[in-house]
Structures are given as structure tokens and as C-alpha cells.
Amino acid sequence: MKNAMLSYREGLHNAMHDALAAHDHTLIIGQGVTDHKGIFGTTTGLGEKFGKDRVLDTPLAEESITGICIGAALNGLYPINTHIRADFSLLAFNQIINLAAKYKYMFGGLFNLPMIIRLVVGRSWGQGAQHSQSLQSLFAHIPGLMVIMPSSPHAIEAAYGHAIANHRGPVISLEHRLMYELKFSDDGWSSTAGETPFSSRMVRSGSDVTIVATSIMVLEAMRAAEYLSGHDIDCEVIDLHCVSHPDKQMIIDSVGRTGRLIVADTSWLPYGVTAEVGRIIVEHDPSLLRSPMISMGMQPSPCPTAKSLEDIFYPTVGDLCGNIVRLVKGQESTDIPVPSESSMSDYYKAFRGPF
Amino acid sequence: MAQLGEDLYRGLYLARASEQAVIEHYPEDEMRTPMHMSMGQEHIPVGICQGLGGHCDVFASYRSHATFLAQTMNTDRFFAELYGKTSGTAEGKAGSMHLSAPAEGHILSSGIVASPIPVAVGAAFANKRLKTGRISVVFFGDGAVDSGVFWESLNVACLFQLPVFFVCEDNGLAVHTPISNRRGYDSLVDTVSTYRCLVYDDTSNDVEEIHRIAQDALAKNQKNPQPVFMNIACYRYLDHIGTGEDWHYGYRSVDERETWNKRDSLAMQRGRLLERGLGEADIKAMESEIDERIRKSVAFAKKAPFAEPERLYHGVFHESS
Numbered sequence: 001m002k003n004a005m006l007s008y009r010e011g012l013h014n015a016m017h018d019a020l021a022a023h024d025h026t027l028i029i030g031q032g033v034t035d036h037k038g039i040f041g042t043t044t045g046l047g048e049k050f051g052k053d054r055v056l057d058t059p060l061a062e063e064s065i066t067g068i069c070i071g072a073a074l075n076g077l078y079p080i081n082t083h084i085r086a087d088f089s090l091l092a093f094n095q096i097i098n099l100a101a102k103y104k105y106m107f108g109g110l111f112n113l114p115m116i117i118r119l120v121v122g123r124s125w126g127q128g129a130q131h132s133q134s135l136q137s138l139f140a141h142i143p144g145l146m147v148i149m150p151s152s153p154h155a156i157e158a159a160y161g162h163a164i165a166n167h168r169g170p171v172i173s174l175e176h177r178l179m180y181e182l183k184f185s186d187d188g189w190s191s192t193a194g195e196t197p198f199s200s201r202m203v204r205s206g207s208d209v210t211i212v213a214t215s216i217m218v219l220e221a222m223r224a225a226e227y228l229s230g231h232d233i234d235c236e237v238i239d240l241h242c243v244s245h246p247d248k249q250m251i252i253d254s255v256g257r258t259g260r261l262i263v264a265d266t267s268w269l270p271y272g273v274t275a276e277v278g279r280i281i282v283e284h285d286p287s288l289l290r291s292p293m294i295s296m297g298m299q300p301s302p303c304p305t306a307k308s309l310e311d312i313f314y315p316t317v318g319d320l321c322g323n324i325v326r327l328v329k330g331q332e333s334t335d336i337p338v339p340s341e342s343s344m345s346d347y348y349k350a351f352r353g354p355f
Numbered sequence: 356m357a358q359l360g361e362d363l364y365r366g367l368y369l370a371r372a373s374e375q376a377v378i379e380h381y382p383e384d385e386m387r388t389p390m391h392m393s394m395g396q397e398h399i400p401v402g403i404c405q406g407l408g409g410h411c412d413v414f415a416s417y418r419s420h421a422t423f424l425a426q427t428m429n430t431d432r433f434f435a436e437l438y439g440k441t442s443g444t445a446e447g448k449a450g451s452m453h454l455s456a457p458a459e460g461h462i463l464s465s466g467i468v469a470s471p472i473p474v475a476v477g478a479a480f481a482n483k484r485l486k487t488g489r490i491s492v493v494f495f496g497d498g499a500v501d502s503g504v505f506w507e508s509l510n511v512a513c514l515f516q517l518p519v520f521f522v523c524e525d526n527g528l529a530v531h532t533p534i535s536n537r538r539g540y541d542s543l544v545d546t547v548s549t550y551r552c553l554v555y556d557d558t559s560n561d562v563e564e565i566h567r568i569a570q571d572a573l574a575k576n577q578k579n580p581q582p583v584f585m586n587i588a589c590y591r592y593l594d595h596i597g598t599g600e601d602w603h604y605g606y607r608s609v610d611e612r613e614t615w616n617k618r619d620s621l622a623m624q625r626g627r628l629l630e631r632g633l634g635e636a637d638i639k640a641m642e643s644e645i646d647e648r649i650r651k652s653v654a655f656a657k658k659a660p661f662a663e664p665e666r667l668y669h670g671v672f673h674e675s676s
Contacts, residue, residue: 064507070478108445169673
């Protein structure tokens, strides 16, 4: 079925459904997975269909639930653990970082720990400081964790299916709440395949600038690229996707061609994804860059609740376009108008594709 | 009964003598791993593990020497791991705090207090779902009970009625902090008794009594799978960390030590074997056999190779097929 439209949420629901249907030992475990909201509609109806002993509502006890998932995985089950905000996973960091990340190594390779931890990153509508954090760098800093940030429903279906069928270790997946209701067509960039379903993906080829982006910033990069293609700027866009295992060669080759690099991440800049991508280039060959790289992400503050401040806190597609123009055309070129949407959340409230 | 008594004594002696060997060789500075010694607490894992007869998945804390040896009786891999050698449980990557032997039922040991408790509950969840018939057993100290994750895990285990044994090795100390400085309630056993689980409270210091409790709990569990909580009093003979004694710091009383020494589980069991008619020579032979085994294991560990440098990077990430 060509040109079928699929929302991020539907992709997640499909992935959850297929996981339970295809593998008897798969469980979905988390607070609220069987309630009427079903993790924003991604587990709705699955408890009824597959049994509430496989779609398991739990107490609000993040550390123990994560530990229980680890124990269940050690003994042959495949748990999918949900957190409706990534922020809540901080309560489980002991289990994730001190245990899950280390079990294979610390015990001399005796254990596999197949499991997915789903983290939803909040944004807009006043999420504020404790419902908005995008914690990929904290996870990816730790050896032993596979950290992915799917940017489309197709990426989710492929990555989750691959994780469950083929990957024997813990996968941390950061899903972006703002994308849940967005519809994606199945014949565009969003269904572009990487080398493996975890790999970084080249989602747009271009010659003037390399934009390496994560999660919803991939959509922003594609919007900016489409807009600027009408102004004679040709952007290459890489969906980093696997934060823990970026395709270094893809990034190096791309920057080798374009000589320019913008990294657009969903989180803070210091010690983060943008810094890591910069390290990849600088340690390989700094002379690949004709101009200094530009990093984009959240402002260096906790997330404010008021919309007026929140609009400043997150980078907009206008900011991204401005940076691209500055990088490609030089500081003085300001003749290209920059889109002026006040914030991405306004845009995406009505947004229905084609991205 | 005679055979059981001997087996239990053999388990106690193996753990005690192995740690004596650790004390003897530690100053040579070849075992470069922080030691949290089990000495004084051996009757708990020996009684439980033998009582459950191997039908269990054991999860342990960092004070796991006796637990590992009780479950596996494998001194070769034990010492090799302490010496950091390839013939250890994890080619030297684990050391004293992360001993494991999943094939022999000692699943793992963890250096973070209380952290294996929910993992054991998850293993019990899988055992129940996959109908393996195995019991999941987690050993932890009374310090771990002060951690929130213990209560979270107890709650979930009781909510789902999972086949897990929570075994609290109650030596009264969290590192050096006594219970009186740590708890805002009077009785752990009474508090846990309000949860939907079987509760045992033991102060016997007697390995046969622990064995009896384990078998009783196992029988009840086989009839009606449910969580079990055991609070078992014991006395830590050595410092929290290291191989030395620590009464000279003055934080616990020498009188207390004397009281517990009189009830030493090893001496108690040895005396019992003699009372039951086993000769001193028979016991000595049993002990010598174990001493010799330990001597060989230490020698074997000392001679074994260290891992090749490239092993540093092996096993960090799980592969995809």
C-alpha cells in the first residue's frame, strides 16, 4: 500500500502488538500499560488481547520494576519496560547503569539481557523542568547500553522488531511525544533504511552542508532543507538514530563532501550528542571543516513552563535555517528570509505530513 | 540425618577455610579485589542452599564468598577470580564482588546494596511464567532493608505471589552503622508480616535449623507458591571490608563478640557431629580433604594466566544476530 500514512503512535502500537504476537516470551511492563490511556495509545487493547499477565500494570516503583525486567530477561523472557516520561527513568538509573549496562561484561560474558526500555521525551504544552528532559547522553555515556532515538514510525517498527528478534542486550529507546500524532508517509525519507535497523540513516543527500540530527530534530532538519532548497542551498541530512553507536564513517564522509556541519539535538549541548559528533570529526580530521561547526539544542537552563520562555528554550526551524544560511552563505548574507513560526509545537499541532 | 549433618559441616568448613586462605594470602597483594568477608555468617547460605537442594536461582550481595561456595562448592573458579585470572568466573573482570556461576545456580552477586533484590523478583516472575519450578533466592544484609527498592520489590513479589525467598542476613550493621541508628520502626519481622508472604525469624546461628527452615519454606512453597521472607540473625566476624578484625575501632563491643563466638556455627556443628558419634579423626580427615582442595585451588589460581589485553574490550555490548 503506497503512500499509506502512519502516525508515530500507530507505529509504536504496531511494534508493541507484533512483539507480543510474534514472541510468546515478550512482556510489556510498566505503570499504566493496561489503563484506558495505554501509554498514549501505544498499548491500548493489548492487555485484553494478549492477557494482563503479558501486558503488566505495575506499582509506581521504577527501580524495582526495572530490576524485575532484568531478572525476567536473565531467565528467558523479553521485557519491554515503559516510562511515560524519560525523566521518570532517573529513578531506575541504578538498575539501568549499575546493573543492566554491565551484566554482560562484569560477569565475563555469561549473561544476555534482551530488553527494551521505552522512554517518552516530553515537549511543549508546559511540560516544565521534570517532564521534558531528553536524557540520551546520560545513557549513551555508559558502555553497554544500545541507545536509539527513532524519528519515524517506520524507524520504530524496524528497530523494535530487530531488537526483539535479533538483539540480545538492553536497548534504551527515546521516543518523542511531540511526534506521536504526526502522520508519516511510507514512501518518503522516514522509511529510508539504514545498514541495520539501529544504524544512522542518510535521509537526504546534499552538497552544501551536513546536518546531523536526532529524533524530532530530523524533521526540523528536513523542513529546513526543503525550505532552503528553494534558495539554492542543498542540505545533506543524517538521522543519527543510534546515539550510542553513530555511523562515524557516514558522518565523516558527508562532512568530507560538504565541509560544513550542523548538529541538531533534542537535548543540552555540554557533554552531549553535539559534542560527541564534533569529537568524531575533530579526532578524524579537523581540516574537513571549512567553517566552525554549529551545535543546536536546548538552552542551558532547566525547561521553563511558560510558553513565552519555552519558545526560547527550544531551537526553532527558523533558528536552524538561520544557522544553515550563515554557515553556507557566510555571516553577511541575510537576503534569504527565515521562516518565522514561533515554535515547533504550534507548527506540529496542525502538522499532518508529508514528513 | 548423619549424612546431612556432615554435608552441612562440609559446606561451613569449605566457606570458613576458604576465607582463612584469603586472609593468609591477601597480604601477598596478588588478590587485588576488595574483600567483603562472610566469616560468621556462613550458616545462612549453607543452610539455605543445601536446604533448597539446588532447585534455586541464587542472587547475592557483595558479601558473597560463602554464598558462592555454598551453592557451587567450586574453589578453583572462586580463587582464580579473586586472583583476577582467566580461569575465574569472569576471566578476572568480576573479582570478589561479582562472583557468578549461573550454570550452577549462583546467578550473580552485586556490589550495590539491595540492587539484586528486584532482579531476583524478576527471575521469580520468569520462573513462574515459564513453569521451571525453581525458587529464586536473594541474600542481602539488614542494611539493604533500609533501601526503598527492598520494599518496592517485596511489594511486587507479594502482589504477584512470586516464588522468591528474601533472605536477610541480619548482622545488625550497615557498614558500621547499627540498626538503632537506621530504623524508625521497632520490628522488621512484624512489619514484613503485614505483607502477603511467609515470614521466618531465626536467631539460632545453627546451620541445621536454617536447613530445616529452608525445607519447611520449600515444602509450603511447592504446595502454594508465595514469597518467603527470612530474617536470620548472624554476626560479622571481620570488618565491613578487608580481611581484618575491627574491634579496635570501638564501634562494637568485644563482649558481643565473645557471646557470638560461643555460638559459632562451625564449632556448634562440629560438636554435634562428635556427639552423634563421628570420630575426631573422621572429622579431621574431612577437614584435611577440604584444606587440600583449597591449597590446590590457590596454587592453580596463582599459576593461571591473566586475560590478554584485547579481552578488555570483549563483551561490552551485546551483539545483534
